[in-house]
Amino acid sequence: MKLSVRPKLSGNNAQRRPTLATVAEASGFSVSAVSLVLNDRPLARSLSADTRKRIQQAAAALNYRPDAAARSLRSRRSQLVGVMVFDIADPYCTLILQGIQATLQPAGLLPIIMDVHNQSDQFERFLGLAVERQVEGLIVVANWLFVEIDTLRRFERNGIPAALVGREFPSSVISSVLIDNEEGGRLAMEHLLELGHRNVAVIRGPRQLQDSDRRWRGMQIAARAAGVRLDPQLVVQMPESADPLQGHVAGADATRELLRRGKPFTGLLAFDDLTASGALRALYEAGCRVPEDISIVGFDDIPQAMLNTPSLTTVSQHLRQMGEVATEHLLGLIAAAQDNGSSAAKPAKAFIRLHPPALVRRESTGPVPKIAVGTPKVLRG
Amino acid sequence: MKLSVRPKLSGNNAQRRPTLATVAEASGFSVSAVSLVLNDRPLARSLSADTRKRIQQAAAALNYRPDAAARSLRSRRSQLVGVMVFDIADPYCTLILQGIQATLQPAGLLPIIMDVHNQSDQFERFLGLAVERQVEGLIVVANWLFVEIDTLRRFERNGIPAALVGREFPSSVISSVLIDNEEGGRLAMEHLLELGHRNVAVIRGPRQLQDSDRRWRGMQIAARAAGVRLDPQLVVQMPESADPLQGHVAGADATRELLRRGKPFTGLLAFDDLTASGALRALYEAGCRVPEDISIVGFDDIPQAMLNTPSLTTVSQHLRQMGEVATEHLLGLIAAAQDNGSSAAKPAKAFIRLHPPALVRRESTGPVPKIAVGTPKVLRG
DNA sequence: ATATCGAGTTACAACGTTTGAATAAGGGTG
DNA sequence: CACCCTTATTCAAACGTTGTAACTCGATAT
Numbered sequence: 001m002k003l004s005v006r007p008k009l010s011g012n013n014a015q016r017r018p019t020l021a022t023v024a025e026a027s028g029f030s031v032s033a034v035s036l037v038l039n040d041r042p043l044a045r046s047l048s049a050d051t052r053k054r055i056q057q058a059a060a061a062l063n064y065r066p067d068a069a070a071r072s073l074r075s076r077r078s079q080l081v082g083v084m085v086f087d088i089a090d091p092y093c094t095l096i097l098q099g100i101q102a103t104l105q106p107a108g109l110l111p112i113i114m115d116v117h118n119q120s121d122q123f124e125r126f127l128g129l130a131v132e133r134q135v136e137g138l139i140v141v142a143n144w145l146f147v148e149i150d151t152l153r154r155f156e157r158n159g160i161p162a163a164l165v166g167r168e169f170p171s172s173v174i175s176s177v178l179i180d181n182e183e184g185g186r187l188a189m190e191h192l193l194e195l196g197h198r199n200v201a202v203i204r205g206p207r208q209l210q211d212s213d214r215r216w217r218g219m220q221i222a223a224r225a226a227g228v229r230l231d232p233q234l235v236v237q238m239p240e241s242a243d244p245l246q247g248h249v250a251g252a253d254a255t256r257e258l259l260r261r262g263k264p265f266t267g268l269l270a271f272d273d274l275t276a277s278g279a280l281r282a283l284y285e286a287g288c289r290v291p292e293d294i295s296i297v298g299f300d301d302i303p304q305a306m307l308n309t310p311s312l313t314t315v316s317q318h319l320r321q322m323g324e325v326a327t328e329h330l331l332g333l334i335a336a337a338q339d340n341g342s343s344a345a346k347p348a349k350a351f352i353r354l355h356p357p358a359l360v361r362r363e364s365t366g367p368v369p370k371i372a373v374g375t376p377k378v379l380r381g
Numbered sequence: 382m383k384l385s386v387r388p389k390l391s392g393n394n395a396q397r398r399p400t401l402a403t404v405a406e407a408s409g410f411s412v413s414a415v416s417l418v419l420n421d422r423p424l425a426r427s428l429s430a431d432t433r434k435r436i437q438q439a440a441a442a443l444n445y446r447p448d449a450a451a452r453s454l455r456s457r458r459s460q461l462v463g464v465m466v467f468d469i470a471d472p473y474c475t476l477i478l479q480g481i482q483a484t485l486q487p488a489g490l491l492p493i494i495m496d497v498h499n500q501s502d503q504f505e506r507f508l509g510l511a512v513e514r515q516v517e518g519l520i521v522v523a524n525w526l527f528v529e530i531d532t533l534r535r536f537e538r539n540g541i542p543a544a545l546v547g548r549e550f551p552s553s554v555i556s557s558v559l560i561d562n563e564e565g566g567r568l569a570m571e572h573l574l575e576l577g578h579r580n581v582a583v584i585r586g587p588r589q590l591q592d593s594d595r596r597w598r599g600m601q602i603a604a605r606a607a608g609v610r611l612d613p614q615l616v617v618q619m620p621e622s623a624d625p626l627q628g629h630v631a632g633a634d635a636t637r638e639l640l641r642r643g644k645p646f647t648g649l650l651a652f653d654d655l656t657a658s659g660a661l662r663a664l665y666e667a668g669c670r671v672p673e674d675i676s677i678v679g680f681d682d683i684p685q686a687m688l689n690t691p692s693l694t695t696v697s698q699h700l701r702q703m704g705e706v707a708t709e710h711l712l713g714l715i716a717a718a719q720d721n722g723s724s725a726a727k728p729a730k731a732f733i734r735l736h737p738p739a740l741v742r743r744e745s746t747g748p749v750p751k752i753a754v755g756t757p758k759v760l761r762g
Numbered sequence: 763a764t765a766t767c768g769a770g771t772t773a774c775a776a777c778g779t780t781t782g783a784a785t786a787a788g789g790g791t792g
Numbered sequence: 793c794a795c796c797c798t799t800a801t802t803c804a805a806a807c808g809t810t811g812t813a814a815c816t817c818g819a820t821a822t
Contacts (some may be wrong), residue, residue, distance in 0.1 A: 016514075019808055030772045035810060043811085046770060068513045069453035070808035073777050078450065088478055089684065094470040101469075101496055110510065113494045115482055129491065131398075132449045248688045274688070281690040303470065303684055307629045307655070309662040400778055412803050416780060424781085451778035454807050564814060 010059045018062040027039070027058035034059070038066070072134065077172040077338075081109045082130040082138045084123075086145040088115040091246045091302040092319065096141050096165055099323020107331055109136065118242045120147050131158060136337075137330045138162040141323075142169075143178070144244045146208055161333035163326045168210060168352055175333075175350045181211050184315040184357035185218025188269050188297045191313070191359050193226045196368035197267035197295060201234040203279065205271035208240055212271065215299065219269060238271060247271070251278025258312040259286050266294055266368050273298035273305045274365070276312050291366035301360055310363035322355050329353070399443040408439035415440070419447070453515065458719075462490050462711070463511040463519045465504075465693050467526040469496040471625045472683040473700065477522050477546055480704025488712050490517065499623045501528050512539060517718075518711045519543040522704075523550075524559070525625045527589055532746040542714035544707045549591060549733055556714075558707040558734045562592050565696040565738035566599025569650050569678045572694070572740050574607045577749035578648035578676060582615040584635045584660065586652035589621055593652065596680065600650060619652060628652070632659025640667050647675055647749050654679035654686045657693050657745070672747035682741055691744035710734070 023038075024031045029051060036044040037055045044052065059063075072078045083100055085093040097113065104111050112133065116122040130138060139157065143166030155162045156173045164176040192200050202219060206213030223230050236254045238247075251270055255278065258265065270276035276298035283290055290310055291298055298305055301316035329351075404419075410432060417425040418436045425433065439445075453459045464481055466474040478494065485492050495512065497503040511519060519536065536543045537554045545557040548761030572649060573581050583584035586593030604611050614628045617635045619628075632651055636659065639646065658681035664671055671677055671691055679686055682697035710732075 020810095021808080031809085032772055032811080033770090036771095039810085041811085046768090048770065051770080067515065067808050068621050069450045069459065069515065070777090071810080072450035073448070073779090073807090074809040074811090076777075088482075089472070089475040091470070091472065094475065097469055098496060110493065110514075112491065115479060128446065132446050133491075134448065134450065182589050217551070217713070242766095245684055261606065277688050277690075281688075284690045303626055304688070307658050307662075309658075309665045309690070401780095404776080412779085413781080413802055413804095414800090417801095420780085422781090427801085429800065432800080448778050451807090452780080454777090455779045455781090457807075581798090 017067070019067065023055065023059045023062055023220050026062060027055045029055055038064075046379050055239065070115045078132075078134040078136055079109055080133050081111050082126065082133070082135040083111045083113045083141070084116055084126055084139070085113065085141040086116060086118050086143075087244055088113070088143065091304060092097060092143070092244065092300055093141050094168075095302070095319035095347045096323035096326075099215050099320040099325075100139055100327045102320075103324045103327035103331070109331075111139075116147075118144070118146055123147050123151055127158075130160070135160060137334045139326055139330060140166065140167075141165045142167040143211060144209065146242055147162055155254045160332075161330055161337055163330045163333070165326045166211075166354075168246060171350055173350050175326075175329055175358075177322050177329065177351065177353045177355060179211075179317045179322070179357050180354040181214035181357075182218035182221070183354075184299060184317075185215035185220075185269075186222040187218075187359045188215075188224070188299065188315050189222035190226075191218040191297060191361070191365065192223065192267040192269065192295060193228060195267075195295060195365060198228055199234065199263075199265040200228070200230065200267040200269060201258050201263075201265040202236075203231065203251060203258075203271050203275055204235060204237045204364060205275070206238050206240045212238075215271070231263060233261055234258065238275065245274065247274030248278040248281075251275030252282040253278070255279040255282035256286075267365075268294055268296045270296060270298050273312055273314055274301045276314070277304070277308055280310075280312075290364050291370060295365035295368075297365060305360075306362070308364070313362045313365040314360050316358045316360045318355060318358070325353060325355065338353070386414075398448070399445045399704075400448065401445075404436065404445050406445055407443060408436045410436055412659040419445075421672075440562045454540055457515075459515040460490055461514050461516045462492050462493065463507065463514070463516040464492045464494045464522070465497055465507055465520070466522045467497060467524075468500050468625055469494070471525065472685060473625065473681055474522050475526070476683070476700035477704035480701040480706075481520055481708045483701075484705045484708035484712070490712075490738075492520075497526075497528075499525070499527055501532060504528050504532055508535065508539075511541070512558060516541060518715045518729060520546065520707060520711060522546045523549075524592060525590065527623055531532075533730050542711055542718055544711045544714070545631040545708045546703055547592075552731055554731055556710055556731045556733065558710065558736060560592075560698045560703070560738050561735040562595030562738075563599035565601070565680060565698075565736075566596035566601075566650075567603040568599075568740045569596075569605060569680065569696050570600040570603035571607075572678060572742070572746065573648040573650065573676060574603065574609060576648075576676060576746060579609055579749070580615065580644075580646040581609070581611065581648040581650060582639050582644075582646040583611065583650045584632060584639075584652050584656055585616060585618045586656075587619050587621045591617075596652070614640065614642055615646050619656065626655065628655030629662075630661040632656030634659070636660040636663035640664075648746075649675055649677045651677060651679050654681045654683050654693055654695055656680075657695070658685070658689055661689060661691075661693075661745070671745050674750060676746035676749075678746060686741075687743070689745070694743045694746040695741050697741045699739070706734060706736065710728045 020031045020034050023034045027253055034055050036060055037052050081104055101111055114126045116126055138160050142164050156171060162174045164174055166178050168176050168178055204216050217308055225283060236257050238250045238254055270279050278295050279296055280290060283294055298312040298314035301314045305312040305314045401412045401415050405415045415436050418433050419440055422602050462485055482492055495507045497507055517637050519541050523545050533550060537552060543555045545555055547559050549557045549559055617638050619631045619635055651658055651660050660677055661671060664675055669675055679693040679695035682695045686695045687695040
C-alpha cells in the first residue's frame with residue numbers, strides 16, 4: 001500500500017466527509033471496486049467474497065455515506081419527488097401528505113414539500129425549483145387550489161411524471177386521484193333520508209371548486225330517488241375564498257342565513273367538515289341542539305371532525321389512502337419513464353381514479369324529531 | 382460559429398435539458414463566461430456589457446436552469462435545510478412549518494420536511510438522509526418528541542448547525558426557541574383569577590413533556606401571588622401518550638375524573654387546546670355550560686381553538702413567529718459556519734430563546750357564576 | 763510455446779458546475 | 793520595442809459518483 005500516492009487525501013486533514021476514495025484507500029482497493037460493492041451491483045459478484053467483506057468493513061468503520069449530489073449528477077436520478085400542497089395548515093392536506101410520505105419512503109424517494117399558499121407566483125417558483133432539482137415526479141394536492149387551469153397545463157410540457165390529488169384535470173398525461181364526490185353527496189343525503197328527515201338544507205361549496213357541484217349533484221340524485229323535493233329556499237351558496245380555513249365562518253354565515261329565511265329544516269348537509277363546524281356554532285347561538293333538533297353531516301373526515309362536540313357525522317375521503325394511491329401510481333409512471341428511456345415513448349395513458357367515500361356515523365346526526373317539524377325554537381310557532 | 386466543434390452536443394438531439402455548454406454554444410462564448418454572467422459574479426464585471434447581454438438572452442431563449450446537483454457538488458452548498466417534525470398532522474407543527482418556510486425562502490434555501498412520527502428509527506433515518514443530502518442546517522420541531530435525549534445528542538457531533546423549536550435542550554451547540562411556559566401558565570391562571578374564579582381545576586400535561594411542569598409552576602406562582610390555594614383534589618394528570626391528537630380524549634377523561642371527584646370548581650386550565658376541547662366535550666356531556674357554569678382556558682392557540690363552540694380562550698404561542706425566529710437564528714449559524722471555514726472555529730454559543738406568550742380572550746371564559754359556587758348540575762346540592 | 767479464457771480488479775471518462783490561473787489583445791510608458 | 797498594466801475572455805482542474813472498457817494474471821486448450 002503506497003500511502004503517499006494520493007497526497008491530497010492524506011495531507012488534507014481538514015476532516016471532510018469520507019468519500020469513495022477514502023474508503024478505497026482504507027480498504028486497499030480501487031474506487032470502482034468500492035462503488036460496485038457498496039451499491040451491490042451485479043458486477044460486484046465477480047469480486048471475491050473477501051474483497052467485498054473488507055470493503056464493507058472499511059466503509060462501516062469510516063461511517064461512509066454516499067454524497068447525494070454527486071450521485072444524482074452522475075446517475076441522473078435525483079431521488080426526489082416534488083409535492084405541492086395548497087396550504088399545509090389545512091388538515092385535509094396533512095393526512096394526504098402522510099400517505100404520500102409513507103409510500104415514497106420504501107421506494108427510496110424523498111419528498112420535497114412545498115406550501116404554495118394558493119399563490120400563483122409561489123406556484124411558478126415551485127415549478128422552477130422542481131426542474132432545477134430534477135425531481136423525478138410531481139404530486140399536487142390540488143382540491144382547494146385556485147391557480148388557473150392554464151398554469152397546471154404547464155406540467156404537461158416538462159415531461160415530468162405527475163399526479164393530482166383531489167382534483168380532476170383534463171389531460172392526457174397527468175393522472176388524478178380524487179374522491180367520488182357524487183357518491184359522497186349521495187351517501188350523505190341518503191343517511192339523512194333514512195333517519196326520516198324530509199326538510200333538508202344544503203350548504204353548497206364555493207363555485208370554483210369542482211367538488212361543490214358534484215356533491216350537490218349526488219345529493220339531488222338521492223333526493224329524487226327517494227321522492228323528496230329539495231326546497232331551493234333551503235339551499236345556500238358559500239362565497240369564494242382562497243383560504244380553506246375560512247370555511248368555518250362561511251359555514252356559520254350560511255347557516256344563519258338559512259335560519260333567517262324561516263323555512264323549517266331538520267337536516268343540514270354542509271360542504272365540508274369546517275363548514276359543518278361553523279354550522280354547529282350558528283345553531284348553538286340560535287339555541288337549537290344537534291342532533292336533537294337538527295342533524296348535520298360534514299364531508300372529508302378531517303381529524304377535527306371527531307373532536308367536535310357533538311362529533312361530526314361525515315363522509316370520509318380516506319385521505320391517507322388517497323395519498324398512497326396517488327403516490328403508487330406516480331411510482332409506476334416514474335418506473336416507466338426510466339425504462340423506455342429513449343425507446344418507444346409509451347406515454348402511459350393518464351387515468352382518473354375515483355376513490356369510494358364512506359359515511360362515518362357520529363353524534364351530529366339522529367332521527368328526525370317527532371315534535372312538530374323539528375325546527376329550531378326561534379322558528380317554531 | 383463553428384457548429385461542428387462539439388459534435389456531442391449538436392449530434393445528441395435526444396433533447397436533454399440545456400446546460401451551461403448549450404448556452405455557451407448558442408451565445409458563442411465560453412462556459413466560464415456564461416457561468417460568470419448568470420451568477421452575477423464580481424468577475425463578470427470585467428466582461429463587456431454586450432457579452433453579458435448576449436449570454437443572458439441566450440440563456441433566456443433556451444430557458445436554461447442550472448442543475449442543482451452539479452452546483453451542490455461543486456460548490457459544496459446544498460441549499461437544503463432539514464426540518465424534522467414529530468407529527469405533521471398536528472396543527473401545532475404546521476404553523477411553525479409555515480414560519481420556517483417563509484423565512485427560508487428569501488434565503489434561497491429549500492426545506493426538506495420529514496415527519497418522524499415519534500419513532501426513533503425514523504429519527505435515525507432522517508439523520509442519515511440529512512447527512513447524505515449535505516443539509517446546511519437542521520431544524521427540529523420537538524415539543525412532543527419522545528425520542529430519548531441521547532439521540533438528540535447525536536446532532537452535536539456532526540457539526541451541522543441546528544435549532545430546536547418547542548423544547549429546551551442542554552447543549553453548547555444547539556439553540557432552542559420555545560414558549561415561556563411558566564409565563565404562559567401564569568397568564569392563564571391570572572386570567573381566571575381576575576374573572577373572580579377561586580376554585581380552579583388544572584389538567585396537567587404528560588410528564589415526559591418539559592412543557593407540563595413549567596406551565597404548572599407558572600400557575601402555582603400566580604395562585605400564590607393572589608393568595609389562592611390550589612386544591613390537590615382539583616388537579617389531574619394526563620397519561621403519557623405518543624400521539625398529540627390523543628390530547629382530546631385524555632382531556633375528556635381527565636375532566637370526567639374531576640367531575641367524579643365531586644369537588645366544585647368554576648375554572649379549568651387545560652394543558653393545551655386539544656385537552657381543552659376534550660374538556661368541553663366532557664362538560665357538555667355532564668350538562669354544564671361553558672362559560673356560564675365553568676370557564677376553560679387552553680394553551681397553544683392552534684387554529685382550531687377559534688373554531689370550537691364556544692371558541693377557546695387560550696394562551697397563544699405565536700407558533701408562526703417561533704418558526705421564523707428559529708429559522709433566522711439558524712440562518713445566522715449557517716452563515717457563520719460558511720464564513721470562518723477553516724479559520725477560527727468560533728462555535729457561536731448556543732442560546733435559548735423564551736418566546737413571550739399572550740392570552741387570547743375568546744368565548745370559553747367568563748365571570749365566575751354568582752349562584753352558588755357554579756358547580757355543574759350534577760354536583761350541586 | 764502461444765493463443766484463449768475467465769475471474770478479479772482497475773483506469774478512465776463522463777455528469778454540469780465553479781473558480782483560480784492563464785491567455786490574448788490592446789495601450790500606454792520608459 | 794520591450795515593458796507592464798488593464799480589459800476581456802478562456803483553460804483546466806476540481807467536486808464524488810458510476811459504468812464501461814480494459815487490464816492483469818494464472819490456468820487451460822491448442
